Amino acid sequence: MKANELRTKSQDELQKELMDLLRAQFSLRMQLGTQQTNKTHELRKVRRDIARVRTIMHESKLKAGN
Template sequence: MNAQELRDKTPDELKNELSNLKKEAFNLRFQQATGQLENTARMRTVKRDAARVKTILNEKAAAAASEA
């Protein structure tokens, strides 16, 4: 997922995406704790995607605040 795709989404869609990523990160942590995690690199990509979504949400909020 790249930043340009995220910038095209609405804030509600971004919040939904962030929620899904947080759930996935929780499930991956749970799998790691129980020794069932096979793809450890997925944890890194999920965390980075969540950070990317948060960054875009903050950018949109700042842009909305500056317009008002």
């Protein structure tokens, strides 16, 4: 997921994307905990996507405040 793609989305769409990513992160953590997957790199990607979405959300709040 690219930051440019996220910047075109509305606040509601970003919130939905964040919830989806948080669910995916939880699912991956449970799979790793029960040793059902070897895809440790997926957890890193999801964590970074969550940070990206939160950053864009914060940027848009700051722009709206000015």
